[in-house]
Amino acid sequence: MSIALIIIAIFIGVLLFNTAKFKPSIIDKNCGIVPYTDDKIDIEKAARNLSEAVKIKTISNIDYTKFDFDKFEEFISFIERTYPLVHQNLSKERVNKYSLVFKWKGKDTNKKPILLMGHYDVVPVERGTEKDWTYDAFSGEIAEGQIWGRGTLDDKISVISILEAAETLLKQGYIPERNIYFSFGHDEEVGGNQGASKVAEKFKKEGLEFDFVLDEGGAVIEKPMNIDKTVATIGICEKGSTNVKITVKGDGGHSSTPPKNTALGKLSVVITRLEKNQMRPEITKPLEDFLNIIGREMGYGARFAISNIKILKPLLYKIFEKNSMTNAMIRTTTAATMAKASDAPNVLPQKASAVINCRIRPGDTVEDLIYHIKKIAGDIEVEIEVLLKEVASAVTDVNSKQYINLCKVIKKIYPNVIISPYLMLGGTDSRKYEKVCKNILRFSPYKLTNEELATMHSTNERITLENYKRFITFIKVIIENN
Numbered sequence: 001m002s003i004a005l006i007i008i009a010i011f012i013g014v015l016l017f018n019t020a021k022f023k024p025s026i027i028d029k030n031c032g033i034v035p036y037t038d039d040k041i042d043i044e045k046a047a048r049n050l051s052e053a054v055k056i057k058t059i060s061n062i063d064y065t066k067f068d069f070d071k072f073e074e075f076i077s078f079i080e081r082t083y084p085l086v087h088q089n090l091s092k093e094r095v096n097k098y099s100l101v102f103k104w105k106g107k108d109t110n111k112k113p114i115l116l117m118g119h120y121d122v123v124p125v126e127r128g129t130e131k132d133w134t135y136d137a138f139s140g141e142i143a144e145g146q147i148w149g150r151g152t153l154d155d156k157i158s159v160i161s162i163l164e165a166a167e168t169l170l171k172q173g174y175i176p177e178r179n180i181y182f183s184f185g186h187d188e189e190v191g192g193n194q195g196a197s198k199v200a201e202k203f204k205k206e207g208l209e210f211d212f213v214l215d216e217g218g219a220v221i222e223k224p225m226n227i228d229k230t231v232a233t234i235g236i237c238e239k240g241s242t243n244v245k246i247t248v249k250g251d252g253g254h255s256s257t258p259p260k261n262t263a264l265g266k267l268s269v270v271i272t273r274l275e276k277n278q279m280r281p282e283i284t285k286p287l288e289d290f291l292n293i294i295g296r297e298m299g300y301g302a303r304f305a306i307s308n309i310k311i312l313k314p315l316l317y318k319i320f321e322k323n324s325m326t327n328a329m330i331r332t333t334t335a336a337t338m339a340k341a342s343d344a345p346n347v348l349p350q351k352a353s354a355v356i357n358c359r360i361r362p363g364d365t366v367e368d369l370i371y372h373i374k375k376i377a378g379d380i381e382v383e384i385e386v387l388l389k390e391v392a393s394a395v396t397d398v399n400s401k402q403y404i405n406l407c408k409v410i411k412k413i414y415p416n417v418i419i420s421p422y423l424m425l426g427g428t429d430s431r432k433y434e435k436v437c438k439n440i441l442r443f444s445p446y447k448l449t450n451e452e453l454a455t456m457h458s459t460n461e462r463i464t465l466e467n468y469k470r471f472i473t474f475i476k477v478i479i480e481n482n
């Protein structure tokens with residue numbers, strides 16, 4: 001988007017905020033090219049609804065006893081009040097108290113159903129950064145043509161857009177072709193084990209199998225990786241998150257007469273060796289698919305390397321290793337995140353331990369990881385305990401009808417974008433549904449600049465009104481096309 005357009009967008013945003021009355025057509029005309037929109041969407045009302053949703057502090061916590069479940073209850077009542085047609089026409093079930101499943105009965109129940117997902121828990125605001133927000137993180141302020149606050153990108157936007165789209169369609173008397181399910185998790189940000197996992201188990205027990213599952217994931221990004229194009233990425237696989245605890249033993253005693261290496265000293269050596277000697281790189285299938293599409297848009301050197309991938313792999317690895325993000329695309333990463341040794345400054349530790357968060361790439365196993373750590377530790381004796389075991393998810397076939405259909409819908413909303421599959425480095429709830437679906441598609445239909453993308457889980461998370469409208473439109477098209 002050019003500077004002039006940004007200025008116009010801000011100007012219109014201020015104007016809209018001041019008058020509190022705006023027409024969707026004005027937003028579209030001035031804030032970006034939206035080739036396909038739906039005027040039946042009342043964006044003004046929808047904006048107020050998302051704003052209200054943001055105000056409810058549904059913050060999840062790794063310690064479940066610290067959840068403020070009253071807020072989750074408040075959120076459930078809020079959507080009940082706000083989307084009456086959804087609640088009259090769809091059946092609703094609460095799974096494990098706070099995760100929600102809606103079932104919208106379609107005309108042909110012999111067709112496989114589809115599942116649209118989202119999560120309504122959010123991450124907290126990092127302590128000490130509250131004042132850095134232009135508008136308070138839980139204000140849901142509608143200003144400057146945007147809705148501000150936690151969850152506007154990740155991921156109340158999905159939940160609210162799905163409900164907005166369904167409510168709009170129901171108002172028109174629409175009946176879907178097949179059964180459509182919505183599932184809204186309440187603990188995605190802390191692993192999804194109480195929410196999405198339980199919902200997936202329930203679906204499995206009922207013998208359900210979905211044609212496809214659509215969850216958050218990729219997005220439409222302007223100029224990613226310095227490419228002068230707009231690229232829509234669809235997550236077809238995600239790395240697994242495994243935690244291992246490495247323990248090194250030592251002699252205790254008084255620190256006034258220390259040995260040459262304490263347990264903590266030895267542990268530090270192991271961690272340093274692990275950082276220096278990373279796991280074996282690989283151009284996995286999802287990465288190869290990504291490079292085949294994105295590579296074409298890069299400079300001559302990159303194009304040459306990618307078209308000769310087999311011979312030039314070592315060179316590609318060298319290039320990828322230079323940047324932490326591209327490095328994470330080619331290998332299982334090992335990040336030392338927590339450590340513990342003695343409880344007092346003058347006591348030698350009898351043991352020292354560190355937790356390493358490892359993100360497993362497709363093709364690697366947890367056994368490969370343990371073997372690697374032991375090999376790297378060499379002469380230092382280590383004990384390894386696996387605290388959390390998760391490998392990479394299954395890979396969705398990019399030649400499947402479901403993937404291709406999603407591309408068609410994206411093209412309808414964004415005719416000029418390049419669409420590419422990719423390997424997600426982070427995790428989502430969607431992998432929990434592998435047991436009930438082969439085609440898991442991870443895509444959020446908003447168009448973001450790199451700066452906007454960086455606000456996710458960070459300061460000034462916000463969404464423009466035109467992005468929000470595109471989101472609702474996209475969900476409507478997905479529903480209508482099935």
Ligand SMILES: [Zn+2]
Nearest residue numbers: 154155188216
């Ligand atoms: Zn999320």
